[in-house]
Amino acid sequence: MTDTREGKTMSSEIAVVTGAGSGIGYATAQALAADGFRVLAIDIDAEGAQRAARSVRDRGGESIAAACDVRDAASFAAALEESRQRWSAPPTLLANVAGIGVAATVTETDPNDWDRVLGVNLTALFHTCRAVLPSMVEAGSGVIVNVASVSGLVGVRNRAAYCASKAGVIGLTRSIAADYAHLGIRANAICPGTVASEWIDKILSHSPDPEAARRQMEDRQLDGRMGTPEEIANGIAFLAGARFANGSAFVMDGGMTAV
Numbered sequence: 001m002t003d004t005r006e007g008k009t010m011s012s013e014i015a016v017v018t019g020a021g022s023g024i025g026y027a028t029a030q031a032l033a034a035d036g037f038r039v040l041a042i043d044i045d046a047e048g049a050q051r052a053a054r055s056v057r058d059r060g061g062e063s064i065a066a067a068c069d070v071r072d073a074a075s076f077a078a079a080l081e082e083s084r085q086r087w088s089a090p091p092t093l094l095a096n097v098a099g100i101g102v103a104a105t106v107t108e109t110d111p112n113d114w115d116r117v118l119g120v121n122l123t124a125l126f127h128t129c130r131a132v133l134p135s136m137v138e139a140g141s142g143v144i145v146n147v148a149s150v151s152g153l154v155g156v157r158n159r160a161a162y163c164a165s166k167a168g169v170i171g172l173t174r175s176i177a178a179d180y181a182h183l184g185i186r187a188n189a190i191c192p193g194t195v196a197s198e199w200i201d202k203i204l205s206h207s208p209d210p211e212a213a214r215r216q217m218e219d220r221q222l223d224g225r226m227g228t229p230e231e232i233a234n235g236i237a238f239l240a241g242a243r244f245a246n247g248s249a250f251v252m253d254g255g256m257t258a259v
């Protein structure tokens, strides 16, 4: 990659961002574009992906959108091909941000929900990484940043499938680092604490007392607040350029897991 200074990547290289239609993915598309990346904005929500790409372009960057369910390897490959046609080069950065959750213990979890959560949060990352790695190997460089969670590091009540999927993301990330480091490729996971995204808004709106639930979520962080999507996006952009970070599970949780 054309790193010009530690922690920042100034280039016109191509970044793929999944889950770009909302929250952390949306902010990541903007942050990477600000660092000079052309951005392929992917989301199952076609309008969301378009919104993200439009916002990048409105700020003077280059971006195209693709509606894609990340579980569908053929659809992801088609999106990659579209960006290759547009920019005549393969991606050098993959940010896997798309994710879903289900609130349930093991005994409460419907097996279909288990498959859905593992499918989007973990198996899809196997497919997307598998799709971008060959061209990165050919180029002798490339970076993957996978969004895991503090739920991949510690047990969280009522989140059985989610915790399992995010622990799997950290394992997958480390195995990629182990297998591909000598080929010039870095893979890191980022582990956010609670982040005030549309996802959390939805959870709160279903709570009997949204304000009390919000305060409870804020209190889980030593900092007494939730993170912002932009803060996590900056962490992803940092890992994109942090040349000595490989195989890490980088925690950004306002101190949630420090105590």
Ligand SMILES: NC(=O)c1ccc[n+]([C@@H]2O[C@H](COP(=O)([O-])OP(=O)(O)OC[C@H]3O[C@@H](n4cnc5c(N)ncnc54)[C@H](O)[C@@H]3O)[C@@H](O)[C@H]2O)c1
Pocket: 018, 019, 020, 021, 022, 023, 024, 025, 042, 043, 044, 045, 048, 068, 069, 070, 071, 097, 098, 099, 100, 120, 147, 148, 149, 150, 191, 192, 193, 194, 195, 196, 197, 198, 199, 200, 229
């Ligand atoms: N918000 C938090 O507190 C928090 C904390 C830790 C980790 N995370 C992780 O951060 C990531 C982003 O979360 P967010 O808070 O921005 O949520 P969000 O719901 O705001 O955004 C998730 C995006 O992923 C997209 N998506 C869902 N399933 C998809 C699929 N099958 N194919 C393509 N796109 C799909 C959604 O349409 C949405 O645009 C997730 O992986 C989540 O697990 C979030």
